Amino acid sequence: MSFMNNKFLAAIRFGLIATVIGFGGWRYAELKPYQYVSYETGINQPDAAYDAILRGTLRTYKDSPQLKASAHPTEALRQAIKQLPHKDGILFLGSLKNPGHLALRLIANTLSWPQPLYNPGCGDAYPGDPPPDNFQASGAIFYHASPPATMTTKKTFLPEMIVTQAPEKTAWNSFCPQ
Amino acid sequence: MEFVLPAIALLLLLLAGGGILLLLITRTRKIDVLEFFSLSFLLGCIFISLSSFLLGWLLSGVALRVAVSFFCLMIFGLGFVQAKRLPIIITGIIPQAPKDFLLFTILLLSFGWLTWFSARTGLGWDGVFHWEIKARLAFENGGALPLSYLTEKTLWFSHRGYPLLLPLSEAWFYGWIGQAHQGLIKLFFPLFFLAALGLLATFEGSRKVAAPLILCFVPLVLFGDGSVSAGYADFPVAVYYLGAVIYLLKYWQDNGAESLRIFAVLSLALPWTKQEGNVLFVILAALLLLKILAQKNSWQARLRLALLALAPGFLLLLGWGIFVKVFKTPVEQYYLSPTFATLKANLNRTPVILRWLKKEIVDWNHWGILWLTFPLSAVLLMFSAQRQRAIILTFTVILPVAAYTGIYYFVATERISIEEWLLTSLSRLMLHVAPVAVLIIGSSLDSKKISEAVPDELQIVQ
Secondary structure, rough: OOOHHHHHHOOOOOOHHHHHHHHHHHHHHHOOOOHHHHOOOOOOOOOOHHHHHHHHHHOOHHHHHHHOOOOOOOOHHHHHHHOOOOOEEEEEEEOOOOHHHHHHHHHHHHHHOOEEEOOOOOOOOOOOOOOOOOOEEEEEHHHHHHHHOOOOOOOEEOOOOOEEEEOOOOOOOOOOOO | OOOOHHHHHHHHHHHHHHHEEEEHHHOOOEEHHHHHHHHHHHHHHHHHHHHHHHHHHOOOOOOOOOHHHHHHHHHHHHHHHHHHHEEEEEEEEOOOOOEEEEEHHHHHHHHHHHHHHHOOOOHHHHHHHHHHHHHHHHHOOOOOOOHHHHHHHHHHOOOOOOOOHHHHHHHHHHHOOOOOOOOHHHHHHHHHHHHHHHHHOOOEEEEEOHEEEOOOHHHHHHHHHHOOOHHHHHHHHHHHHHHHHHHHHHHHHHOOOOHHHHHHHHHHHHHHHHOHHHHHHHHHHHHHHHOOOOOOOHHHHHHHHHHHHHHHHHHHHHHHHHHHHHHHOOOOEEEEOOOOHHHHOOHHHHHHHHHHHHHOOOOOOHHHHHHHHHHHHHHHHOEEEOOHHHHHHHHHHHHHOOOHHOOOOOEEEOOOOOOHHHHHHHHHHHOOOOOHHHHHHHHHHHEEHHHHHHHHHHHHOO
C-alpha cells in the first residue's frame, strides 16, 4: 500500500469533501427552497400551518370578503365550529374528489375535538368515516356541496365551505347532499 | 413574552438533559461544549416526554408543568454536584484555534439559515397531521395525551399508536407558551440539526469540521418531506441513531461503562420517537451483543452489561406496545403477517424494490452524491487506522437499509401500490441513516494512514 501516502490520501480527501459539498450545494440551490418561503407564514402565527393549508386550498380565498377581513382563516373556522351545539358529532360532507378535501377535513377534525367529525364519503368509492346508528349531528360542514333547504342556520365560511347547524326539529337522516 | 416563555421551556429541557448527562459520567473528564449541548438537548427531550407521559397519569395543566420543571431542576442540581465532585470540565466554550472559529461560523450560519427557513415555511403533512396534532391534543388535555384519543375512530389518520417523544416535547413548549403554536414550534426542530452538527463535530474527541460541513449540504436534511424544516420525526430519530452509534463505537473502543450508559439512554429514544426506531434499536442491540459476547468476562458480567445497555430500550419498546394493546388502539393494517409464506408470495416485488432503491441512491435532489461517496469512504476508512470502526459503522448504515427494504415485502398493497409505498417512504427511511453515512465520510477524510495506525486492540487497552 505504498501509494497510500499522506499526499495521496490528502488529495483524495480534499477531492471527496469538495465534491460532496459542491454537488449537494448545487442541487440544493437548484431546488430553489426560497420559493417556498412565505411572509404570510411566520413564527408569530399560532395556526401558521393550518392557515397556509387553508389559504392554499381554498382557491376563492382572495375573493372572499369574510376571509379577507380575517388574517387568520383557521381562527374563523374554529369560531364557526365552536358555535355549533354539542351533540354526537359533526359531519363533513362533500366528495373526496374535491381539491383539498382531505386536508380541510383533517383540519376541521382537529379543530372540532372533542366532538368527532364524521365523513360519510358521499358518492365516493372509499367509504370514509360514516357516523354510527342513531347519530345526532350537531352540525355539518359542506365542502363543495349545498346543504338541504331544511337547514336554515348556516354560516358561510366561504362560498365553497358552509358550516351549518343541524335542524332542531326536523329529522335529518340523509346526510349526503342531493 | 412571546420568546421568553419558550426560552424558559428550552432552558429547563437543557438543564434536565445536562443533569442526566453529568450523572451518567462517573469519572473525571473534559467534555466539549458542543457535545455537551447536543447530548443535553437529546437527553432533555427524552426526559421531558417520558416524565410528561408518566406524571400525566396523576397531574395535568400547571401542576404537571410545575412537577416536570421541579424534576428538571432537581436532576440538574444532582448533576451539578456530581460535576463539581469529580470534576467534569466543559471545554471549548470560547473558540481559540482557527479551526474552532471556522466550525463555530459553520454552525452559526447553517443553524441560522435553517431556523429562518423553518420560521418562514409551514410544517409538512406528517408534521401537522401525525405529530403536531398529538401535541395539540396533549396541550388541550393539560400536557398528557387524552386516552380517548387512542380509540377515537375519526382521528385514524393521525396514527394513534405512534410513540410520543416528539409530540410530548412539542406539548411541553405549548404548555409554556400557553397555546398550541404552530409558528413558534418551528424553532424547535432546527435544534435537532444543531445537535447533529455538534455530535458530528466532536465524535472523535477533538473537533472536526468536515462531517458537520457535509451534513449542511445534504439537500433532504434541509428541505423536503422528512427534513428538519418539515417537522417530521424522521430527522430526530436520525439524530438519536447517530448519537447511539457514536456511543456504541466509543464503547467498542474503550469498553467503558460511561459510553455504555449514554448508549443505553440514547438508544431507548429510538422506539420512543418513531416506529421504525424499533428496527434501528434491534440492529444496534444485535451489534452490541456481538461485542459483549466477544469479551472475556464471566457470563454474569456479560449479562449485566447487556442488561444495563439494552433493558431500558427493550422495556420502552415492549411497554409502549403493551400500552397500545391495553388501550385497544386500533393499529392501521398496513402490513401483512410477517411469515415466510408472505415473503415467498411477494418475492416478485424484488425488481421494483431494487429499482427504487437504485433510483433513491442516485436522487441528487435528495442526497447530492452522499450515497455514491459512502462506499468509497467506507473503503478509505478500512485502509485507515480504525478498521474495526469502519466495519461497525458500515454495518450501522447497511443493515437498516437492508431491513427497511425488506419491510416492503410485507406491506399491504390493496389501497396503496408498492410503487406508492416506495415513493412516499423510502427517502425518509434512508434519512434515518444519512447522518451516520456523513460520519463515515467525515471519518475517512480525517483518518490516519495505515503506517501511522495504532492497532485497534492497543486502542482498547489504552
